[in-house]
Amino acid sequence: MRIPIQVSAESAEPMYHQIEVQLRSLILSGHLPEGTLLPSIREFAQELGCSIITIRRVYQDLEGEGLLRTRQGTGTFVASVGVTEREQYRADAVIEGFRAAIETAKRVHCSREETIQIFEQCLAKWMPPEQAQPENGGKQE
Amino acid sequence: MRIPIQVSAESAEPMYHQIEVQLRSLILSGHLPEGTLLPSIREFAQELGCSIITIRRVYQDLEGEGLLRTRQGTGTFVASVGVTEREQYRADAVIEGFRAAIETAKRVHCSREETIQIFEQCLAKWMPPEQAQPENGGKQE
DNA sequence: TATACTGTTAATATAAATATACACAGTATG
DNA sequence: CATACTGTGTATATTTATATTAACAGTATA
Numbered sequence: 601m602r603i604p605i606q607v608s609a610e611s612a613e614p615m616y617h618q619i620e621v622q623l624r625s626l627i628l629s630g631h632l633p634e635g636t637l638l639p640s641i642r643e644f645a646q647e648l649g650c651s652i653i654t655i656r657r658v659y660q661d662l663e664g665e666g667l668l669r670t671r672q673g674t675g676t677f678v679a680s681v682g683v684t685e686r687e688q689y690r691a692d693a694v695i696e697g698f699r700a701a702i703e704t705a706k707r708v709h710c711s712r713e714e715t716i717q718i719f720e721q722c723l724a725k726w727m728p729p730e731q732a733q734p735e736n737g738g739k740q741e
Numbered sequence: 742m743r744i745p746i747q748v749s750a751e752s753a754e755p756m757y758h759q760i761e762v763q764l765r766s767l768i769l770s771g772h773l774p775e776g777t778l779l780p781s782i783r784e785f786a787q788e789l790g791c792s793i794i795t796i797r798r799v800y801q802d803l804e805g806e807g808l809l810r811t812r813q814g815t816g817t818f819v820a821s822v823g824v825t826e827r828e829q830y831r832a833d834a835v836i837e838g839f840r841a842a843i844e845t846a847k848r849v850h851c852s853r854e855e856t857i858q859i860f861e862q863c864l865a866k867w868m869p870p871e872q873a874q875p876e877n878g879g880k881q882e
Numbered sequence: 883t884a885t886a887c888t889g890t891t892a893a894t895a896t897a898a899a900t901a902t903a904c905a906c907a908g909t910a911t912g
Numbered sequence: 913c914a915t916a917c918t919g920t921g922t923a924t925a926t927t928t929a930t931a932t933t934a935a936c937a938g939t940a941t942a
Contacts, residue, residue, distance in 0.1 A: 657900090673909030673918045755929080783887095815940080
């Protein structure tokens with residue numbers, strides 16, 4: 601099974617993290633159905649131009665999140681997580697993001713109303729309604 | 742001028758960061774008016790039980806954010822930033838938090854409506870309306 | 883100018899994050 | 913069982929983040 605992942609050795613972002621983010625996204629989006637056999641750590645490492653330890657770390661991390669299952673001698677598979685668990689994991693990731701953002705807002709003494717207003721502006725900028733999905737709304741990024 | 746800051750050497754959070762967060766908060770909240778002379782790096786270091794380099798780093802970082810002014814031989818002062826700039830800085834910090842949270846939401850393929858719903862739940866949990874401000878709303882933290 | 887303060891710079895130590903090579907162990911299959 | 917695959921564990925190298933000391937330079941003032 602060929603996994604469409606792109607990594608850049610020049611990026612400041614660690615390779616293991618680049619791979620994790622993309623592979624997690626492929627699993628959560630359903631592009632890699634439950635039970636899919638992933639490439640072996642050696643095969644994947646050669647394809648991406650990194651060490652097998654780096655791939656192993658990715659597989660270990662995602663297994664810790666319940667997204668993968670590994671069996672020594674056999675291989676690594678997309679875990680058969682129920683829809684409920686998957687949805688819960690997705691929600692948890694987003695909740696943690698908002699928790700941090702709200703903590704920042706409290707730190708700089710934003711009022712509740714001000715916080716809501718800023719959120720709405722950010723949402724309009726980075727997650728606009730579907731009917732309007734231009735390449736770049738004309739504003740600075 | 743005595744600056745009320747508490748640091749814990751046991752915390753996993755780096756000391757320079759603990760100090761930065763608290764000092765930034767004191768400035769942005771107005772507890773330290775513009776022009777206030779801060780303790781010298783040696784005096785502050787002794788009071789907090791760290792090296793002068795650590796205090797220097799804090800002063801440098803906050804100066805980079807436009808919150809402090811330093812003059813060699815004289816001391817370090819709370820910068821005379823205009824209300825507009827200060828408000829802009831506050832907003833930028835919160836915007837960056839929400840940008841990261843929304844990026845996460847997009848990564849796990851949250852819809853716009855789902856993202857809004859999660860935000861509202863988080864807001865209710867960590868920044869409840871003023872009329873209801875219990876010690877801990879009865880839920881897990 | 884002498885002194886006593888102020889911040890500054892360079893060199894360095896320590897710990898944590900990131901990435902690796904190599905030897906080891908489990909599994910499937912002839 | 914022999915082979916060729918699979919993941920695993922140990923020891924280690926490299927880089928970055930964090931923190932420090934000691935010598936240096938600017939400023940105010942008697």
